[in-house]
Amino acid sequence: RATSSSPIIRAAGCEKHWARYRATALPRRTQNPNFPTMAPSNFYQSFGVLPQTLQMKIQFYNTLSNRIDEFKSLESGKVKMYSCGPTVYDYAHIGNFRSFLFGDLLRRFLELAGYDVTHVMNITDVGHMTDDANADGAGEDKMNVAIKKMKETKKSGRVADGQIDDPNDPYQIAQYFTDAFLEDARQLGYKVAFEFPQHVPKATDHIKNMQTMILELLDRGHAYIADDGVVYFSVESFEDYGQLSGNSLTELKSGAGGRVHEGDQMTKQHPADFLLWKPDRHHIMKWDSPWGVGYPGWHIECSVMARALLGGDRIDIHTGGEDLIFPHHECEIAQSRGASGESHFANFWIHARFLFVEGEKMSKSKGSFYTLRDVMSGNFKDREHGDLMWGRSVDPAVIRYELIKAHYRSKLNFTSKGIVDSATAVRRLQEFRRMLETQTGGESVDVDLAHPVLNEFASALADDLNISAALAVVHPWISSKPNDAREALGVFKQINSVLAVAPIHEGLNFKPTQNEERSLLDQVRAWCKQIDEARAAKDYSTADTIRQKCLDAGYEVRTTKEGTVIQKELV
DSSP, rough: OOTTTTTHHHHHHHHHHHHHHHHHHHGGGGGTTTTGGGGHHHHEEEEEEGGGSSSSEEEEEEETTTTTOOOOOOTEEEEEEEOOOBTTOOOEEHHHEHHHHHHHOOOOHHHHOOOOOOOOEEEBBHHHHTTSSSSTEEEEEEHHHHHHHHHHHTTTTOOOTTTTTTTTTTTHHHHHHHHHHHHHHHTOOOOOGGGGTTTTTTTGHHHHHHHHHHHHHHHHTSEEOOOSSSSEGGGGGGGTTTTOOOOOOOHHHHOTTSSSOOHHHOOOTTTOOEEEEEETSSSSBBBBTTSSSSESSTTTHHHHHHHHHHHHSEEEEEEEEEGGIIIHHHHHHHHHHHHOOOOOOOEEEEEOOOEETTTTOOTTTTTTOOHHHHHHTTSEEEEEGGEEESSSSOOHHHHHHHHHHHHHSSSSEEHHHHHHHHHHHHHHHHHHHHHHHHHHTOOOOOTTTTTTHHHHHHHHBTTOOOHHHHHEEEEEEHOOOSSHHHHHHHHHHHHHHHHOOOOOTTTTTTOSSHHHHHHHHHHHHHHHHHHHHHHTTTTTHHHHHHHHHHHTEEEEEETTTTTEEEEEEOO
């Protein structure tokens, strides 16, 4: 509550001004029962203070420092943020989307706090090897794995004609899975997916930039060309290598046995040196370079694309899953700082923990490895009912809520019960939104972070993105009856700009790709009109029959004073 002792008033140094405002203006606004609990924007602005500057400090856990640090952007009011994106050799799974949506939640919160966020996420379509736990990238290129799988998939008829003309073409396969990822990500309201291609670059579009950075590393003595022509980064040339992950060069050297092919190890100056460019005319994807026809290492792409799209060698935040801390992010830091000479690459490294399924790691052998499409179609096990398949479609808003509702630094356990609980929560949020829009005709009052509910919500997220505490603000609030529905709708819109579940695509240019779904909705709406006509004629048998059609189509049906209304079932 905005009283003379509240942090928001003290932060502005406006205690006396606030007391004067209440003494003179409040008597004229006694018709607004909410006024004593809120400090309006024009109060702050009359003293030249913007509400966003009044917030408590923002702090996040920084993997680089191994502690919670206060967040301050490099440039006032602006944030440069990079997230590691998918390798497009298959459909993205729910563990991937846990990490992606954590980054989306972080971005949306910073925007709520008043920052102008430039968010970049890459598409990896070359150079990511199957043994990605190895800094040197051993194994097989994942695009080659995708070709083998696509041949089988196309042969079985699971890929529609015209989508993949040549299953041997890695570019066609990469484009197919890029399109699939963007479609899935947009279903979940992932903002940066709506900014393709401006903020979602492909690695294969930046090969020349990669070669430029490799030349810089060679010139600065951070890279060398081995006897077999491979270009490696020299970890011994970068004294801070291991700072992010806690690894030491001694540990990496002693643990080198068996990590990569012995022949490759013999050409390296240190076992932990990692690949920047490999000459290989037989590789599935290859380009000309000063070191011969070949392909880039996996790590170099992110350093290059962050520089190219975020306009420099320093950024504010880098996000990803905890599995990327080493080797990928450790190598990114070495490359970027080695090429630029800067003291930092990203000021904050923020990582989301793993997603588990029913208390265990996702496993294909155990049948618990789920893509987003699996979950949306109900193709996952219901442990609550004897491991039977769920069998019912799940609304994207429910999946989004399920994947963001746990703190990013805790392991998220995906369960069938969790889906039910998330559906209940999303339904309450959506119904509250509908109630407010019905009462107000959709008109809302502009509010800012000075509003007590919004301030408490934002304050929770400012404390290391504490989503549990933020939701603990929202749910009790929507259980109460608001005094001013227009003001409450304004608050809810701001909250939903972060949660993005009620509705999921608010403010985004989302166009459903399924014409059948749009046609079905039109049909169900027509049925609603027929139900009303049948009830008006007291033909209740016909009304019940048509109502059942709506239920069978996956819609809930309610009778209101205004007539029959429908809502798509969430689960």
